[in-house]
């Protein structure tokens with residue numbers, strides 16, 4: 001069974017059609033990257049997958065249930081671009097609070113903080129953290145419930161290269177243990193780290209393939225270049 005199935009999804013925001021009839025599946029136990037330029041609809045699509053986006057038509061199922069179903073609450077983790085942690089609690093208190101919501105304890109909370117490199121900052125108030133640290137605290141609070149599906153909206157923005165590499169290794173370890181990760185990014189070097197890629201532009205999918213397939217189709221080893229070639233090819237077809 002696919003972890004996520006999106007069928008003919010159409011989403012309007014304001015007067016704009018933001019997603020224009022998308023259909024794709026996300027396989028379980030892999031890291032799928034959602035790539036695309038700013039404004040292409042990545043966050044909107046992730047919102048639809050977690051069931052918080054009003055959709056005009058089409059459907060999204062996650063683990064066989066309609067997106068946003070109560071049954072999915074403890075099975076799907078979501079990290080938005082804006083960190084969602086309590087500023088007036090410490091990092092550890094946040095992690096323990098979210099752990100408690102998922103029926104987990106202090107041990108899991110500490111493990112989640114260690115996984116995002118925040119063990120040393122556990123006693124600090126979130127309001128005193130840097131932006132990148134806040135983002136990691138938010139990620140730890142999603143990891144702590146050990147969800148089967150993790151939806152991450154640009155989780156590595158503002159992180160230094162060492163931490164980014166460590167987090168990607170963590171994502172792959174979670175996938176190897178059976179979790180499904182859907183991760184948005186507009187950084188092409190992160191695309192190369194994904195098992196599969198969804199390339200989104202103007203609300204339409206330009207590619208749904210492995211990085212190797214994208215490179216082969218575009219005839220270049222450079223993924224950024226491949227993405228540009230796919231855009232141009234699409235524009236030529238449309239012209």
Ligand SMILES: Nc1ncnc2c1ncn2[C@@H]1O[C@H](COP(=O)(O)OP(=O)(O)OP(=O)(O)O)[C@@H](O)[C@H]1O
Pocket residue numbers: 013014016018036037038039040041042043044045186
């Ligand atoms: N609340 C809203 N009301 C109206 N339009 C919106 C709203 N939120 C987003 N949009 C529009 O929807 C489109 C897609 O936005 P979305 O945030 O999904 O893009 P994105 O690919 O995630 O961008 P970024 O990489 O900059 O976060 C944009 O044109 C944006 O202006």
